[in-house]
Amino acid sequence: MTSIFYSGLSKDFSLILNDADDFNAIIQVGEKANIKEFRVxxxxxxxxxxxxKSAFSTDWVTQKDGMILYNKPNITPRVFDIVLKYIYAAELDLNNYQGEDILKLLVASDELLLEELFDHVQDYxxxxxxxWVKENFFLVLQTAFKITRSKKLQGCCIKFICMNPQPFITSENFLRLDKDILYVLLNREDLQIxxxxxxxxxxKWxxxxxxxxxxxxxxxxxxxxEALKKTLEQFIPLIRFGEISLVEYFDxxxxxxxxxxxxxxxxxxxxFKYTTILPPRIGKIQFESKILKKKFVPIIINWINKRNTSAIPYDDDSSYKFDLIYQGSRDGINNNSFRDRCNLQExxxxxxxxKGTRKVFGGYAPLGFYRNEFKGNPLYKKSTHLSSTDSFIFSLVKKDDTLDIRLSNVVSCDHAVFNNYFDFHGSYGFNFGERNLCMENNRLYVLMTSYYECNLNYNSLYTTETIKEIEAFRVIKQ
Incomplete structure (x- = not known):
């Protein structure tokens, strides 16, 4: 068996970078007042x-007194220092760097053909x-589309626009979009605008x-x-004229x-009868709700995938489908109606x-609310709850122009969701934990217990609300 000693090798090569006097190349990076020479x-x-490997070949290299001289003005000293630490010691710690430096590192790693570094920086x-990406979105968008390999970052940027496109499409930055980005954006099926x-x-563009x-x-x-027609000739076929009303059309x-x-x-x-006119844009994520706008669905998908609330959506998030299996205003707001349509679904x-508030509550039960496959199994140890590490509950409250979003993950996994199989009297529609979030006919009970994190938006240990509308969706990953 071969023994591997990478840690020692990394440490020794790091010393070579910092202390060696046998270097044979000087690389000058940066420009104007921000210039530095590195001995490598x-x-x-x-x-x-x-x-x-190509730059230092005999056909390209410049030498003076046996020393290779190379100039790289488009990479900053701060970024090149990170690159050299990666090249010499295979080390990378980005925690103390600003987003601007990390984006520049992405560009540099692409130019220097450092694929492993590029993939890591893109994911980071x-x-x-x-x-930072959201605060500097236009810079990130433009940069990502200049790099052929950054498909993942490109997809995340476009998906971020599609979540809530109007602020961007009506902004000054939209007018500065490159043609390639504009085409990709207008060709999307999930622009909700x-x-x-x-x-x-x-x-205007x-x-x-x-x-x-x-x-x-x-x-x-x-x-x-004629000039405007030529400029827009590749984009006009992407407009869904069938979605424009006759009044808007004439005007x-x-x-x-x-x-x-x-x-x-x-x-x-x-x-609008013929096929050259594209059909209406249809959001890729299927979600029809009277309670929650579609733009909030990516947040829920982030939670399902254990990502942060504000994480940029992944492109494959569009493969989620939300089937409406129960709606209180349609099916009746009571325990029996809920159980009839939701038991055995997951x-x-x-x-x-x-009712009478701006509050929306919700919960996610990966195993649903009803299991009976253990019936008759002598090895089964009786438990009234379904166990899950992925269950969560949440609250959304609109306050003036802001939205207060709070997530509470399950803490006691063995008590994630009460199993309706043991609710012989039909007391609950659903019950997360021990009434952490619980439906009893047209009443919603929210109780602060140790089974879930205590993050929801309510002011006391125990509260009850009248249900105005309630919906249940079967979540399908296609």
């Missing part, structure tokens, strides 16, 4: 980086730098792209219309007849809107 060993850089940005807003924003046109189209000539689309391809315009005039998400 070409053999190590060539072995670890395909980029330096998505999973650990969520707040009025199509007329997309149309108006696209017109085209005018801004041309740079020289007056926003007042009454002052345009034929050359202006906001028809004035731009000159820029719309003839075959599309003819079909619009025929009341996993289940429940949502409850409370």
């Amino acid at each position: 060993h070409s053999v190590i850089l060539r072995a670890r980086s395909p980029y330096f 940005l998505i999973e650990k730098q969520t707040t 009025d199509e007329i807003i997309i149309w108006e924003s696209l017109i 085209g005018i801004n792209y041309l740079g020289y046109m007056n926003n007042d189209r009454t002052k345009w000539n034929n050359r202006n219309y 906001k689309v028809q004035p731009y007849k000159a820029i719309i391809p003839d075959h599309i315009y003819e079909e619009i005039e025929e009341f 996993p289940i998400l429940v949502l409850i809107k409370c």
Whole structure:
């Protein structure tokens, strides 16, 4: 058996980087006032980086007195220091670096062909730098689409827009979008926004792209219309004209007849009957609720996957399907109706809107609320609860212009959900923990106990609310 001593090797190579006097290359990085020289060993850089293997070849290299001289102005000293620690010692600690440096590291690792480093940094940005990414979203978006390999980050950025597209599509940053990003965005099926807003924003984008046109189209000539038509020719077929009302069409689309391809315009005039006009955009995540808007579903998916509330959605989140199996206003708000439709279903998400408040409560039961497969099994040790490590309950409360979102994960996994199989008297519709979140006909009980984290939005150890609406969904990962 071969023994491996990587830790010692890493430590020794780290010493070579910091203390060795036998270097044979000087790399100058940065520009203007932020310049630094690094003394390195070409053999190590060539072995670890395909980029330096080519850059330090005899055909490209510049030498003076036997020393390789190389200039890399587009990488900052702070970022290159991280790169060298990775190359020499295979070490990487990003905890003390700002998001801007980490994004620059992503660009540098791509240029230097350091695939392992690139993949790690991309995942770190998505999973650990969520707040910074959202605060600097346009910079991240533009950077990600300049890097061919950053498909995961590109997908997360587009998905983030699709969650709530209107603020971005109506912003100044939208007008500065590159063509490639604009095409990807307009080609999405899950843009939850009025199509007329997309149309108006696209017109503004085209005018801004041309740079020289007056926003007042009454002052345009034929050359202006032709220029705008050519600029938007690849995007106009992506507009779902069938989602635009006739009033909006006559007011906001028809004035731009000159820029719309003839075959599309003819079909619009025929009341949107033919196939060139794309069908309505349909959000990839199926979710029909009277209680919760669709834009909050990615948050619930984050919780199901044990990610942070504010984590950027993954592209495969769209494979989730939420089947509405029970709705109180339709089926009756009582224990029997709930149990008739939800027993033997799994996993289940429940949502409850409370009467006379802005509160919404909810819970996720991976095993559902009813199990009877142990019936008649002599080895079964009786328990009235279903065990789960993934169950959670939550509350949403709208306060002025903010939304207070609170998650409480299960603590006592053996008491995650009461098993309705043992509720012989039909006392509950559902019961998380020991009345941590519990339906008793048209009443919702919320109790602070040790079975779940005590994070929900209520002011006392015990509260009860009247249920205005309640829904249950079977959660399907397709």
